[in-house]
Amino acid sequence: MTSRTTTPDAVHAALSGVSFPAGKDELAAGAERNGADGATVEALRAVPATDYESEADVLAAVDTRDESDEETEQLRHQRRTEHTHDGLSEATKDVDPVNPIEEELGTNRKK
Incomplete structure (x- = not known):
């Protein structure tokens, strides 16, 4: 399953040469x-069916994300899969475990 999110830079590159006003079918065809990558084309197909006057209007309607959002999601996934306490909710698993020795001394000297 492809994602319906894309980056603003990808939308800008995908809309190069598209004349406005344009409908969502014209945006996807352009x-x-x-x-453009599949996620960007799918995101453009998912916008509401209306005439868009400019690229800014399209960006406001498209579900975009920053590259930092993707990195943050990867870190959250890593924390969820590497948690050390069974039976906790997903929100609790996102918190890094605190070692009392490291917290007090700054390092764990027993290795």
Whole structure:
């Protein structure tokens, strides 16, 4: 399953050469002509059916994310899969475990 999110830079590149006002079908066709990735094309197809006056209007309607959001999601996934306490909720698993020795001394000297 592909994601319906994309980056603002990908949308900008995908809409290069598209004349406005444009409908969502014209936006998706322009993105395909420009060789946009599947997630960007899908995100453009998912926007509401209306005429968009500018690229800024399209960006406001498209579900975009920053690259930092992706990194943060990867870190959250890593913390959830490497948790040390069974039976805790997902929100609790996102918190890094605190070692009392490291917290007090700054390092764990028993290794």
